[in-house]
Amino acid sequence: MPTDKKIKFPANELASELSALQEELCAYTREAGEKMDRSVWVFRLIHGISCEEWESIAARRDLGQWLSLPIDGGAYPQLKRFQETLERLAYQTDHDPLTGLANRRAFDRILDIEIERSKRARSPLSLAIFDLDDFKRVNDTYGHQKGDEVLSTFAGHLKATTRRYDLAARFGGEEFALIMAGSGLVKAQRLLNRLLQEFRQIEFTAPDGNGTFHVTCSVGLTCYKGSVKISDKELIELADSALYEAKAAGKNQIKVSSLPFADNVPNETLVHANEKQFLFGGK
Incomplete structure (x- = not known):
């Protein structure tokens, strides 16, 4: 039913869910160690939230490892941001954070x-x-x-x-x-x-x-x-x-x-x- 009332997004519930999942996955990969030769993407469909709102939640709850991507119109700017995030992560993988030189x-x-x-x-x-x-x-x-x-x-x-x-x-x-x-x-x-x-x-x-x-x-x-x-x-x-x-x-x-x-x-x-x-x- 259409309504003009703004629905309050359950940010705390989502953040707790993702934090728990992140913790479990990190514990699993630590146990697997160097035997891990495969990777997967984990997707979570979230209704009623913008990318800006997600970034605010991620910053407050230390969820920066999760990337956001809209599935409606105007996806190009978000895809560009997604590419920049991957490039930043790739740079961080190969560079020393203090000096900026290769690691x-x-x-x-x-x-x-x-x-x-x-x-x-x-x-x-x-x-x-x-x-x-x-x-x-x-x-x-x-x-x-x-x-x-x-x-x-x-x-x-x-x-x-x-x-x-x-x-x-x-x-x-x-x-x-x-x-x-x-x-x-x-x-x-x-x-x-x-x-x-x-x-x-x-x-x-x-x-x-x-x-x-x-x-x-x-x-x-x-x-x-x-x-x-x-x-x-x-x-x-x-x-x-x-x-x-x-x-x-x-x-x-x-x-x-x-x-x-x-x-x-x-x-x-x-x-x-x-x-x-x-x-x-x-x-």
Whole structure:
């Protein structure tokens, strides 16, 4: 029967129902763990509510994981919003929330792709792993908020210094990584030296405004040219071992790992190991 009276939507009942379902599904997926290789969409038809009203309910009841889509006219703007939501979720999946750089998941995927590309094209691929020196002391002395500022500043400087087709990632904690496709040792070292020199000159202000401080960075660098078989894990280990050497040697510097392809040069060429590093490291 038609009526002019506005029907009050049972928002609390709906929110409780969806919250309970969300809790149950999350518990199920946690138990299933990595065995879960399939996914499903769960739909709930709701009459008498607009997308704007739904967003208000979702914000109040922490139901942001549920997406809304109208089934009447004017669906295009909502489909566009749906697409933007998926793009935002995809971005969040591959990026570190603090620094905006790629996260470890995205880094692992791209490194594997670049290694395969290097193998096919016999093109150089350089990998650098960074560690901010004495970062724990920054947190202990100036607080975690200031520590986050240092991390974000370094991430911004890393992204601004590198090329558009390099991949800068937050490797974990105060460690970062940089994948430089098409760059050999000479080019990579030139870029990294400039990056470290500029970063160590940045002044950070103490939280109380009294005094400033500087932060330095150590780097482990390795290079690959596709001529030998190597895994992403092995390439990371090479860069990581070079980083350890940089730390042990006094920090605030770059160390280069042994190069796997340089070791394949015949001994009868009488080229010493350090000369091999230079000659076959590429530009």
